[in-house]
Amino acid sequence: MAAQRHLHLGAFMRPTTIHTGAWRYPGAFPDANFNFAHLKRLAQTLEHGRFDAFFMADHLALLNMPMEALKRSHTVTSFDPLTLLPALAAVTERIGLIATASTTFNEPYHIARKFASLDYLSGGRAGWNIVTTSNPDAALNFGLEEHVEHGERYRRGREFFDVVTGLWDSWADDAFLRDQEQGLFFDPARLHVLDHRGEHFKVRGPLNVARPVQGWPVIVQAGASEAGRQLAAETAEVIFAATPTLADGQRFYRDVKGRLAALGRAPEHLKILPGAFVVVGETPEEARAKRAKLDSLVYYESGIAALSIALGLDASGFDPDGPLPEIPPSNASQSGRERAIALARREGLTVRQLAQRLGGYAGLAMVGTPAMIAGQMEEWLHGEACDGFNVMFSHLPGGLEDFVGQVVPELQRRGLFRRDYEGLTLREHLGLPRPANRFFPG
Amino acid sequence: MAAQRHLHLGAFMRPTTIHTGAWRYPGAFPDANFNFAHLKRLAQTLEHGRFDAFFMADHLALLNMPMEALKRSHTVTSFDPLTLLPALAAVTERIGLIATASTTFNEPYHIARKFASLDYLSGGRAGWNIVTTSNPDAALNFGLEEHVEHGERYRRGREFFDVVTGLWDSWADDAFLRDQEQGLFFDPARLHVLDHRGEHFKVRGPLNVARPVQGWPVIVQAGASEAGRQLAAETAEVIFAATPTLADGQRFYRDVKGRLAALGRAPEHLKILPGAFVVVGETPEEARAKRAKLDSLVYYESGIAALSIALGLDASGFDPDGPLPEIPPSNASQSGRERAIALARREGLTVRQLAQRLGGYAGLAMVGTPAMIAGQMEEWLHGEACDGFNVMFSHLPGGLEDFVGQVVPELQRRGLFRRDYEGLTLREHLGLPRPANRFFPG
DSSP states (O other): GGGGOOOOOEEEEEOSSTTTTTSSSSTOOOTTGGGGHHHHHHHHHHHHOOOSSSEOOOOOOSSSHHHHHTTTTTTTTOOOOOHHHHHHHHEEEEEEEEEEEEEESSHHHHHHHHHHHHHHHTHHHHHEEEEOOHHHHHGGGGGGGSSSOOHHHHHHHHHHHHHHHHHHHHHHTTTTEEEEETTTTGGGBOOOOOOOSSSSSSEOOOOSOOTTTSOOEEEEEESSHHHHHHHHHOOOOOOEOOOHHHHHHHHHHHHHHTTTTTTTTTGGGSSEEEEHHHHEOOHHHHHHHHHHHHHHHHHHHHHHHHHHHHHSSSOOOTTTTSOOOOOOOHHHHHHHHHHHHHHHHHTOHHHHHHHHHHHHHHHOOOEEHHHHHHHHHHHHHHSSSSSSSEESSSSSTTTHHIIIIIIIHHHTTOOOSSOOOSSSSSHHHOOOOOOSSOOOOO | OOOOOOOOOEEESSSSSOOGEEEHHHHHTGGGGOHHHHHHHHHHHHTTOOOEEEEEEEOOOOOSSOOOHTTOOSSSOOHHHHHHHHHTTTOOOOOOEEEEEEEESSSSSHHHHHHHHHHHTTTTEEEEEEEEOOOOHHHHHTTTTSSOHHHHHHHHHHHHHHHHHHHHHTTTTTEEEEETTTTTTEEEGGGGOEEEEESEEEEEOOOOSOTTTEEEEEEEOOOOOOHHHHHHHHSSSSSEEOSSSSSHHHHHHHHHHHTTTTGGGOGGGGGGEEEEEEEEEESSSHHHHHHHHHHHSOOHHHHHHHHHHHHSSSOOOOOOSSSSOOOOSSSSSSHHHHHHHHHHHHHHHBHHHHHHHHHOOOOOOOEHHHHHHHHHHHHHHHTOOEEEEEEESSTTTHHHHOOOOOOIHHHTTTSSSSSSSSSSSSSHTOOOOOOSSSOOOO
16 A cells, blocks of 8 residues: 555755755855846756745845844745746646645735736646745735734635635636627636625635635645644645654654545645755765865854754853763754754764754755665655655756756665656646535536 | 827726726627736836836725626726736836826835835835725725825825835835844844824834835826825826816926926926827728727716716617707816717717717727827827827727737837837936935935
8 A cells, every 4th residue: 555655855945945054055156046048047957856836935025134144045035926926827838736825815806816827837836835924024025914823824714715716716617608600708607706704805806816726725734733733634635744753754754644525625635845955965974075165165153143043042141163062951943953963963063053954944854875865766656755745956957956866766666656657737737636616506 | 309209108007908898899808807818918018018017006995886887997907017017017017107006095015115125126126106095885895984185195194105205215215234254134224114103194214125126116107186286286296187188288287397396306207108008900990990999988877977977967768870969068077078069069979979989988099000109109299298108098908919910110210219228227218316315314
């Protein structure tokens, strides 16, 4: 049973790579965020690698860290995802295109229409990563002095989802007759006026785009809190998880999949893809050296800030070139603190190396040869810790090209990953059913 | 002096053609609104014809006419313009891409970011058609039971413009250093935090996209009211006018251009492009027959409704196949009424023909051979009634292909239109200067 499962792979492009040193890596595109020619090449390479989806995370603000760190970060700017992905749709054929859009700072009518349009433009390859934005700097760009509190954001998010999917169901799939002879463009009996009146939104409808190719674009979420997990269990078809260890992955997988039966959903209709930072080398040593090189490009003060948060104390006075000193007890999250200490001991890292590791990327990492990385992915898949991964590349284009050129063929050899796309739509890549229209079930 | 002027041509794609019978014309694409392959082909043909811009108007609602008319209309649905145009940017090289976006139902931060993103994706070909949406059906899709009144919409529109352009000026053109060696991504001294606090908006900024390729995307407007003209004179670089006769065109041109000196603007920095519906034939008779065929495809009741509005009385009792009866006085706009009566007398139209003409397209039309249309365009240009036209095609793809294949070469032969693009950006096509950055004038 488990042996028949296959991996699903998303490419996490936020806006290009997540590692804060990546733009300085030798051969990297430092302007990748801004340069459509680069992004087009990367998307086409991912499609050549048969990835399920190109995923673009997002930020609605810039001022989210101290200026000394900010001015060294390549993530400060990025294209609007819902503007970039239609352009990528026009230069790709099969790869899914998942855009992040906030339910806190948008109107449901716009979001329903933009994703429906993207789904048509791409021939059924759109996905919507629903975020209930929690960035207070974003609020300041939308006229809100105080950020909306967590529970309220989730209630608004849930109603937003109901309105958007209701608008997508405005038209039966056969509503548009386009009968030139009779002069009848659509059948009014196959049109539903939503007329939503809820706590947060009043939206009459109908949507002025036909029902999307996929019925609904694929629904994606990344919330890890209790409210986030429950919203995901109720509504999501893909979860981007952030589970740093196999045991964490298994716990999360069990928890979320376990919620589905009570909701009348089949476990295979929600795919869980943990983020995995990959560094590929011809030998284990080469991969580790690449990562060390990457980490060495992280701004030291940002690393120390990350280390201080993990340890729950000010680490700025530590000797950068010495080992991590004994750490007194603190109020910090025990797991983050223990992981940092264990990491330093296991790899014999100096304070500087540990700080730069945490400031670069501190989550699940797969660093090694293609066979090692494929083996680790297989272990997670067969250990029921995931249905695939949202892959974060070490640097661009090199890290992405290494993964597509070396790890993907290894996964294919092991029968873990498709050799070609079997369907046309993102839903088909992911093995997800096309949702019925709630107003026109027939 | 006047002889050296050249026409600028926009293609009015709303969502495809404006004529309500167009989708039924023999050979028309009845699904053009929805079919990216068609839209790509049309945009590429326009680029081959050296058009300045592909312009997409918009509606934020569907229910804006009685269902009996609505169900016969191909304009009920269309892609979101800011989702379609990035896709067209990826499959074209030079043609400008102008999207309509409402200042009434959007947030300035989103609009600034989306147009800045489109400007990068297209290499400097973006334009923003600013509309202060007046459609009450749209308001119902955005939680507003009552529509915002005219003056208030314009005040909001003006402040929206100030915020968006302020966000576009967040970064000096040289702010991004991307110095991989030093690890410095941008220079904080070349970043401006807008911190706008006005009557309608509070927006901190900065924008998380670099200053657009064109400085600002080209600013377009279409308002014809006093408030609309003044807003356009203050802010617009292109006006899409709706002036049905040469005399109307001259009056509008004189009025708007006359407002510029007091605002410190040069007349050539605001281009006025009246909408012109074109029907091309090999002979005048063939062109007129094409138009008659098109008009005959208009739903009769819609035509009668349009005729009743023009005349200021209920025309539904008239004999469809008889001539227009004597019309008693009414409160209708005198000019619309007189134009309808004069049109019926001049062309000897029956009530049905007159109604279908008005229900199809009632504004400025150029119906004839390529030489006749080119001559009429030349007359408007040299008569200082325009700087070019926003061309509306009779049907698609035929009407567009006829114009590009036959009228454009005639305009080129007369020295009225470019034979090739001379610049790369929409601003360069239009001969508009790149705006200085208000915060970094150097």
